[in-house]
Amino acid sequence: MxxxxxxxxxxxxxxxxxxxxxxxxxxxxxxxxxxxxxxxxxxxxxxxxxxxxxxxxxxxxxxxxxxxxxxxxxxxxxxxxxxxxxxxxxxxxxxxxxxxxxxxxxxxxxxxxxxxxxxxxxxxxxxxxxxxxxxxxxxxxxxxxxxxxxxxxxxxxxxxxxxxxxxxxxxxxxxxxxxxxxARLGRQLDAALPRLQSTPVPERAVFLGAGPLAFAAREAGLKVMELAAGQIPALWDSTLGFRHGPKSFVIGDTAITLFLSPDPHARAYDDDLAEELRAQFPQARIQAEAIAAFEPEGWGAVLAVATAQVQAVLWSAALNQNVDDPFAGKGTLTRVVSGVRLHPVTR
CATH class of the missing domain: 3.40.50.10490 (Glucose-6-phosphate isomerase like protein; domain 1)
Known part of the structure; x- marks a missing residue:
């Protein structure tokens, strides 16, 4: 399929x-x-x-x-x-x-x-x-x-x-x-979907953003790891937090996606980081994703996540994974988490 x-x-x-x-x-x-x-x-x-x-x-x-x-x-x-x-x-x-x-x-x-x-x-x-x-x-x-x-x-x-x-x-x-x-969010995603293209599978992936977009980056990284069945290590962080150690994750052909903030003050820090990463990691793929720069700020997170969903599927397919169930037959992860035993709650 x-x-x-x-x-x-x-x-x-x-x-x-x-x-x-x-x-x-x-x-x-x-x-x-x-x-x-x-x-x-x-x-x-x-x-x-x-x-x-x-x-x-x-x-x-x-x-x-x-x-x-x-x-x-x-x-x-x-x-x-x-x-x-x-x-x-x-x-x-x-x-x-x-x-x-x-x-x-x-x-x-x-x-x-x-x-x-x-x-x-x-x-x-x-x-x-x-x-x-x-x-x-x-x-x-x-x-x-x-x-x-x-x-x-x-x-x-x-x-x-x-x-x-x-x-x-x-x-x-x-x-x-x-x-x-x-409805406006729907139209914006509808217009963006046909433009999202497959790119070569990277060694690693990083997703970054400020405020709500930092946590959209967390979901984006998880989607990549899940659909790649762990074959693409992925990291997330905030725009300013990334320099404080996590930047060491970047090696060779790392795909770095920076979800740009609609807030002008936060956006200045996004732009600074994008410029720095391009200079420091010429082999990495730096993508500043403007679709997330949607007002109100938190609502644009759905656009950031949706574009990452597409990228995750394309990389999963390139790795010959079963997109609908990357862990089929492995018994490790399931669509609804299993294996957790509840212990009674007492006062």
Whole structure:
């Protein structure tokens, strides 16, 4: 099967239409009113793996707007009392399948340690624990079925969960502007997709950015490693953080993608780093990706991630990987993480 015939390729290209339709359907005003009515003084964004990175992007995008925190479920489940004892945050859980062990573990921990804490479960699977267990004081948002990716890698699920959280919590964007904003993102990605070309498989890959785009870089690096089945080591960092040791990762033919910020001050640092890297690493491929320079800043992260999804598929195919399941027959990684045993939560 060619990569063009894969579910993953189709799911990447379906994103513009999904975002546009979802933006017109999502009850942004109602969800914002519900969040306000909870009276929560802090909001935690929780997920595992890519779903955790959604929370990191959102938290960075909302800097200065309130008490927001990214709390990976992989941390919360292993130390629930350290997080939940005597606290009542609004816990926003992200999950493509909605049935991962850690997603269930967080629900169990909340039931025992913070039963009165409000919950907002955002999932792509209507038949999941997240959909069925919003709790007494919670809500569940079920994304369109098209976002429940069949492929191993999270693609439309990631970007649509991210946009949903931004729509609800980014109060700098009026609720009535959300449909047009999602449609504009869709048009921009639609125009960019045909221009994304295959390039030779690099020795290594690096993704960089500032603010929310740093965490978009984290997801981009993961997509490359996942779809290459580990054959392309990938690193992510912030624009300014990269010089402080991680730059030692660059050798020979390293593909370095710098997601350019729409903020003029941050963009000056992006440009400085791009110039420095071109001078210091003439064998490396330095790409300054302007598609991410989208306002509002956090919303442009979906464009950065989507372009990296395409690059990851093209490199995966060049390595003769099964794009929809790079780990087929290996028994090491699965689409929904397995092998985690939950231990009971006690007060």
């Amino acid at each position: 060619t990569y063009q015939a894969s579910a993953t390729w189709a799911e990447i290209h379906a994103q513009p239409a999904i975002w546009t339709a979802w933006g017109a359907t999502l009850d942004v005003q109602g969800l914002r009113a519900w969040v306000a009515a909870t009276g929560a003084t802090e909001v935690w964004f929780c997920g595992a793996g890519s779903s955790a990175y959604v929370g990191e992007i959102v938290t960075a995008a909302l800097e200065g707007q309130g008490a927001f925190r990214a709390v990976p479920t992989t941390d919360l489940v292993s130390r629930p009392r350290a997080y939940l004892a005597n606290r009542k945050p609004l816990v926003v859980s992200f999950g493509r399948s909605g049935n991962s062990t850690e997603s269930i573990g967080v629900l169990d921990a909340l039931d025992v340690l913070a039963p009165d804490a409000p919950r907002l479960n955002i999932t792509c699977n209507a038949n999941s624990a997240l959909a069925a267990r919003p709790g007494t004081h919670g809500r569940a948002v079920i994304l369109p079925e098209a976002t429940h990716d069949a492929g191993f890698a999270m693609t439309s699920s990631f970007t649509t969960m991210l946009l949903t959280a931004l729509a609800v919590f980014d109060l700098s964007v009026p609720a009535g502007d959300v449909p047009a904003l999602m």
